[in-house]
Amino acid sequence: MRALSLTGERTIAVQDKPEPEPGPGELLIRLRASAICGSDLHLYRRAPQAYIDRAITPGHEGSGDVVAVGEGVTGWAPGDRAVVYFRRTCWECDDCRSGNNQVCAVIRPGYGFGADGSDAELMTADASASMRLPDGLSAREGSILACQGGTAYAPLVRLGVGGRDRVAVSGLGPVGLLAAQFALAMGAEVVGIDPVAERRALAESLGASATIDPTAGDVGPALKAIWPRSADKLVEASGATPAHEAIPAVVRPRGTAALVGLGTEPFQTSLNGITRWDINLFGSTIYPQTMWDELCDFVQRKSIDLGAVVSHDLSIEEGSRGFELADEAASGKICFHFD
Ligand SMILES: [Zn+2]
Ligand SMILES: [Zn+2]
Incomplete structure (x- = not known):
């Protein structure tokens, strides 16, 4: 599959990577949209060696279609539309159980940071970190809401x-x-x-x-x-x-x-x-995952023009240019597409 990799300071390459398979509790998602966020730029500018060595796929604002589910997953099926919450929280601590998983301290490597992210044709994500995208919202809108909209x-x-x-x-x-x-x-x-x-x-x-x-x-x-x-x-x-x-x-x-x-x-x-x-x-840090349905409902009822914040829609092949544009900070949001 085609996926982006950070190969050096301010250097992004499109690479062929093996298609991931969903492990227990995971979904395999075919991405439809993945947007660049300010926190991606911190990685892009600093280029940590461990991140480069492991060829981690960046991107934490992914939205797409479920194509397979791993062992033990219930409530999700191929064809469902999903948006990924990039923090992978425990759902067991007091904060998670009280509906405030944005402040969970037991987080595992987040998508696009320590785990492969959404700037790829396919990604795996914990079912517990996946949120349903309603039919009334496009994949592009899902990407905008995934991180920055909720924030x-x-x-x-x-x-x-x-x-x-x-x-x-x-x-x-x-x-x-x-x-x-x-x-x-x-x-x-x-x-x-x-x-x-x-x-x-x-x-x-x-x-x-x-x-x-x-x-x-x-x-x-x-x-x-x-x-x-x-x-x-x-x-x-x-x-x-x-x-x-x-x-x-x-x-x-x-x-x-x-x-x-x-x-x-x-x-x-x-x-x-x-x-x-x-x-x-x-x-305030991102948003509790439990707020997702309310957020989607709000933006639809109020006909919010989410796309107004996007300045460039690019193919994933233009990954390098997308990051350059985002790095200049004069543009609006950059959104990658995979079709
Ligand atoms: Zn973000
Ligand atoms: Zn927790």
Whole structure:
């Protein structure tokens, strides 16, 4: 089968690999779509030697059709449509059993990280890490929801976003743009913050009331010119230190900021700003797998334009170009197809 491999720093090759077979408890999935995510780029840029030596297939946003099931699998059959949750959690710890498997600490190597991922014609996945894709959603939409869609949705649920809220979204990459769309569909007003003009234009075309370029001056006063009381809630999806430093100026007194964006720098903001104004802060990592059906239902009922965050649809043969485009970070999401 054709599959991608990382062969060096910022080097991707299309290779012929043996077709995998489903082990006990696993599904064999023929991929229809697999999208690139920011976390794939960390691997692409760092190129860990062990990852290269084992020729691990990248990709953790896969969506496709079940073609075979392994021993002991119940409830899945060939022909079912599946999306893979890349973290392989235990389903036995307190967090898993209480429906919060996103924070399970007993994880095994995740798909696309320590185990072969979805940038391939076929992959195996634990049935327990597989989620059903409803007929109303395309495989491409399944890929968008698999990681980034859920990552955008879960903090909004935790923030309790509704029609009375003014929600700021900082970082208008795919997660931020999805969060903006979801918050709008929940009834909130949205202002987007991002230095890239194209991303701001896209956020406005999707319904944001206004957008702010954080490199053009202080974000706090710019936001107050739009919302005199600042934002009730913030989804921080950039992971950038200046965005963290701006939190006390962006969020109103007693407001809440959800930290979603990943970064390598230590978190830094004004402690006095956070305490003086009773600001709430929380971190958020992907989404609980138990939220999947609700997420799929929400995006269908609200007719969310998930594809708006995709800038390039490529064949898997164009894997190298796809990663180059994603690495430039100026494009939207890159989605590979296999037909
Ligand atoms: Zn991802
Ligand atoms: Zn667990």
